[in-house]
Amino acid sequence: MQHATGSRDTKAAIHRAALDLFSAQGYEKTSLREIAEQVGITKASLYYHYSSKQELLRAIIGTFVDDLRQVMARAEGLEWSREAEQELLSAYLDVVVKHRRTGPTLIRDIGAVLAAIDEDLEGLIATSRAFQHWLAGPDSTVANRLRAAAAIEALSSAMSADLPPEFSDAEIHATLLDATTALLARRSG
């Protein structure tokens, strides 16, 4: 151990405190003073580890948005089939389950998140709409697009529902894939 109480611990403690506070109060409403206070250091020390509030948010979000975007982008130009749909739903669930602890921050402060990671917002919205359209199936009526939107919302319950720790990621995955498939089976056309 080179760092008994060294910089790694402090940096990790800041990360943890920020995740807790962002999840509980939201990004905008949480000040760096508050984070520093919880860690037991001053604001200035916090700036030694993270050069800005946005960089702290970036460290928390990690690759969540990019992972999600990549999965949705796989629908572009892909012909719809039940098999392809199962594959994409499963991949989407993999991402959501993997990052589910940072989910509340992502959902609640999507604006701040997108500003922080400097994603192409227009492109992301377009990709999201295209994915929803694809998930509506071969007959993409308004009702079927609404069912697709409901399905995507249902998948995101992996982030919002607080589940006991003994319920594994695999069980969450299987339960929500099954539930979403049943929902989508109601598509008409």
Add this chain to the structure above:
Amino acid sequence: MQHATGSRDTKAAIHRAALDLFSAQGYEKTSLREIAEQVGITKASLYYHYSSKQELLRAIIGTFVDDLRQVMARAEGLEWSREAEQELLSAYLDVVVKHRRTGPTLIRDIGAVLAAIDEDLEGLIATSRAFQHWLAGPDSTVANRLRAAAAIEALSSAMSADLPPEFSDAEIHATLLDATTALLARRSG
């Protein structure tokens, strides 16, 4: 017309601008300067119509949270049955569909909303958890509670999905009730 360009118009314009900006950026990130600018008046004039930022938020939210709480509270002490479930899901959908235009603000800034309406947060969370537990059905396993959470998320897609105006409230209601029922039919036990 007693008020050609009178106070009613300005107050309504403030309401509209605030709803737009809160929905697009969130409550915390939107300043009163920004709202006043969009309306074409000064902050001071805004304060003539609304005595605080919280009161402006209250005017936008209206009875949404209270309506939702009342529906969820109906599950307390009610024995579960398919018929009762359909009734409560339908009532829940009525509320969500009715208030769907203010949905984004409600979801994104739930903390600010609760602070503004001074609801009993503890009680609301308890009611929400109890409703989810009830919706899990007679065999309330962890998996079934997750399915219930997914169902509730699916219902809220009435707020997030942007649908063409010719798609009626009744159609949204019917589509989501059907989809959610199919999802819940996957409950085990």
Add this chain to the structure above:
DNA sequence: GTCTATAAATTGATAGAC
């Protein structure tokens, strides 16, 4: 690596003229 001190900007809100 952490501190004190402070800068620079923005915010919600108020006083008072017109």
Add this chain to the structure above:
DNA sequence: GTCTATCAATTTATAGAC
């Protein structure tokens, strides 16, 4: 009803000592 002017508080961020 709307304005100008301003207040008090808070925020993100930086400078420089230790």
